[in-house]
């Protein structure tokens with residue numbers, strides 16, 4: 001019974017994730033057409049905030065496609081989408097300042113951002129191995145069902161549930177560590193935009209908050225969904241171990 005309730009919850013969360021992501025996109029598109037009062041582009045704002053904070057080794061570059069805005073501590077660059085890099089909109093100011101927030105965190109060794117970014121690679125590897133194992137598991141399970149083998153249950157446990165628990169557990173941990181880092185980068189962005197005068201009016205302040213909050217919500221939804229899937233795999237695994245004793 002609990003299994004189906006949790007399964008229903010996961011479906012609901014996945015739908016919510018799509019809703020939250022499309023709401024963020026809509027907010028971003030809307031505020032991409034509202035100019036910021038300073039009339040400076042995302043790239044200019046990013047460079048000025050970096051300079052103000054004494055960060056001289058980070059370059060701001062333009063991405064070849066949309067939706068890839070990030071700060072890379074290894075390459076020492078902030079990559080901005082063309083629509084952020086060249087635009088002097090509220091959305092551009094918000095996203096650019098947020099990415100600079102990550103550069104400041106890294107420079108000041110704040111909030112375990114170095115721990116998070118060190119974690120990124122091993123978790124990527126775990127996730128890849130895990131999905132390969134799950135795929136093998138599904139294949140074996142289907143073969144087991146077709147040829148009527150009794151061993152399909154054991155296959156289910158070891159090739160689907162075990163990697164599932166490891167992958168979703170590791171991913172949840174990563175997303176949990178990411179959350180405060182994201183909120184803090186947005187907090188820094190709002191503060192820098194205001195104190196440096198890129199954002200002046202109350203309307204602009206509210207607009208910036210809307211853009212950054214919509215982005216943060218996508219991270220929250222991702223974490224909740226991962227936790228639910230993790231719980232499903234773990235409870236199923238424990239139930240099977242328990243029933244075999």
Ligand SMILES: [Zn+2]
Pocket residue numbers: 098099102182185
């Ligand atoms: Zn971020």
